[in-house]
Amino acid sequence: MASEGAGAVGPPLGEMDLDEFRRAGHRIVDWIADYRAHPECYPVLSRCRPGEVRAQLPRAAPSEAESIECILNDFERLILPGITHWNHPAFFAYFAITGSGPGILGELLASALNVNAMLWRTSPAATELEECVLDWLREMLGLPADFKGVIADCASTASLLAIAAARDAVAPEIRARGMAGCDGMPKLRLYTSEQAHSSIEKGAMILGIGQENVRKIETDARFRMMPSALVQAIRGDIADGWRPFCVVATVGTTSTTSIDPVAEIAPICRDFGLWLHVDGAYGGMAAIVPEMRHVLDGCQGADSIVINPHKWLFTPLDCSALYVRDPDALQRSFSLVPEYLKSREEDVTNYMDWGPWLGRRFRALKLWMVIRHFGHEGLAARIRRHIELAQDLVQRIDADPDIEALAPAPFSTVCFRFRPSTLKALSGDARRRQACDEYLDRLNEAVLDAVNASGEAFLSHTRIRGRYAVRMAIGNINSDRAEVDRAWRLLRDEASRLDGEMRQEWRSAARIS
């Protein structure tokens, strides 16, 4: 037996000094509290120009250690000006989100523990808390008990997993043999609405289904998938030799937040033997509000559904809850256990078998802290408030002759455009209507740019039936009446000012008298 101590190994080299950690940690906690107390100090949308942050950073890593104080000073000096403040209560772009206090503290604890939640044994509490909080959430949403949950990073990933399970359920030989070059491989088709999120198409591209095999079903006047058109598309494809395998319905589409009629779509999927996945990443969460539970009507019949706590449950990025009715189907697509990851515990969940990941953060911790700190009623009250604020905005829009709602607003997101009433007189023949619409596109884009440049609010846009729409999404925990009113005033003021500036020039250019 060799003597221990052979081979000298030099002086100790360890972790950062713990007193330094403590001091820096306290400083950061205080900084965060101050930052959140006074968001008005910052423009919502960063004013940086491309390359401006990068130009101030050294071209190479420092060769020697730097103090944490120096790094934190640089954070405030160099990084902060390049931040778009997603936590600002006047952030109304995309889907507004929140990293709330209990969620931030949960992330802090999770990163200190730094466990990998890949196997049950690599931290039993990480796996069992994930099962537990996803059951809590499922029950708050009113979903049946036979849905089992797993946390993914984002809804794009969650939907990709669901589509993969759907693909392999209909053609199990894909796992071993792949999709190309096998005799008799079915030509798969997936159905979703023309309003569905781009991640559904992207998932199909990644999985080898192909973008063209995502059939985009027509929507009605309220931007909801038309079940009759779905049936027609499925029947037509079957007649042409295609193999339909999956329908993705959406509860709260990204553009207009429309709600597909899942209760009508589910029986169609059952009849044709298709996997039904529901993308409720944003809108699904509204179901924790008792009077909004109807938005998930029909989802009891789905095979999978994704709903994002990081979107509308005040949980910091990233946290996306995927529920599946048959976890075995997910595992048939994703489980592959090499010897070095085998463990002997029975009747436990090893979440590495549920997806493509191996490195998995302990995301359940922050979600647990958020749900407990606000409680079901507190969470529902905050979501209810967002919906009320949006509905109030809808009323103002409907009463305003200079503004036009471009879509119904069933949740907390409102799509509209400024259409000065003095312009309506111009909308006579088709050429004039077209010219007017083009003017309104330019006007509304200019309004949005002006508001975003002010730094006082940040909104984003979409196009609805081809027309440019301003899109106001209310979802930050601190967004209340005052912030909505301020942004609304700003929008209207900019619209008046810009219409005044742009109208004459456009008339001359468009030769409209």
Place this chain on the structure above:
Amino acid sequence: MASEGAGAVGPPLGEMDLDEFRRAGHRIVDWIADYRAHPECYPVLSRCRPGEVRAQLPRAAPSEAESIECILNDFERLILPGITHWNHPAFFAYFAITGSGPGILGELLASALNVNAMLWRTSPAATELEECVLDWLREMLGLPADFKGVIADCASTASLLAIAAARDAVAPEIRARGMAGCDGMPKLRLYTSEQAHSSIEKGAMILGIGQENVRKIETDARFRMMPSALVQAIRGDIADGWRPFCVVATVGTTSTTSIDPVAEIAPICRDFGLWLHVDGAYGGMAAIVPEMRHVLDGCQGADSIVINPHKWLFTPLDCSALYVRDPDALQRSFSLVPEYLKSREEDVTNYMDWGPWLGRRFRALKLWMVIRHFGHEGLAARIRRHIELAQDLVQRIDADPDIEALAPAPFSTVCFRFRPSTLKALSGDARRRQACDEYLDRLNEAVLDAVNASGEAFLSHTRIRGRYAVRMAIGNINSDRAEVDRAWRLLRDEASRLDGEMRQEWRSAARIS
């Protein structure tokens, strides 16, 4: 114009009280500092039984708010006993990792900002810092400047992206038309060694390539892919009508940490026009140590390479760096920009175009803080120390007649088994050899279980050429001589004790005199 204020919206509902946040934040920071000062208070591997954590948690979410103090008390009382302590300096399982102080503080700041790094404009600093720190890391690794980086959650995802780009580079029609049912779709084949990580096969399953179309190339006595066998497999497949498209080489395989001869594999890929992806998730990071830079020899000729800061650069989960030579190839597979995500800035990186994700955390911040706080030299010194500790262990094993090294140890991971010298006399004919090997498998498994049950160290296993191997991975920032020595003593003591207990019973059962 409707009057503002129509529609009363009730009392204010916002974020958690900021003073409460401050108090809880300080308490958690202090708890983390204490936790890290005294890891010996905790068993490394959790002693929980399946279901034990879950049984103590309520079956439903609380309907009303709870204080953060109460939640933190429950964290210590209910969650902590179910944690396997990845940050314990006696964690030697899988690949040992570290969430170091500056990394934890970086996560804290990132979760407070809660920006989504999907588009440049959604936080210019998040995108530009990601480009910057990945350039720093690339330079520290000695990789050429034409590699561009992006952060993924884990190496499984990063390798999946690389294989998708490789697939679509050879058959661009897959994006639109998919892989099934198209005339002339090539029958794709991918090559990796029989020692490659399971994520490569899993990626091929997800991407519709199929598990059987991952050809596992034979390895040499040192577990390295044999270039001659690779060429033979490629030639044979081409002759049989397959279309080779990608080779995945590994720098630091998971089982034995062997290093494929990338410098010999790269020219083969060039000759046959194949995408070369290098999985350097663990071992690649050693290249930041100047005298270890050779481990990436030949990677200059790769198309993509993944190296994980969350594995061996003291960065909390999750942070995996994927470098690609041609970002356009990645974007041809993954870019899909709907109207509501369009932005007009030119010459900027929008990382949503580089992968399947949309919700993307600001992971560059923690990596920036880790690199700056330790500096290149400090990071290299810590990795060098891990390697020295492992090499010292190799010397002890080589000098010990009762222990057998089962693979070379080029990094900081050592695979071995106890083989009592008194047993060697038994290894005569084939039947006896087989019986001995089976005994050694059982003995070593029992040793591992006993050590892990002690709570004083946690190691995991692998199988090497069919035989059970104890695998000691040194990678935590606080693992030093003392922890390695203690674990080593424990292993040897348990081996002696268990051999004493098990040998006689085995002899009788195996009918060996």
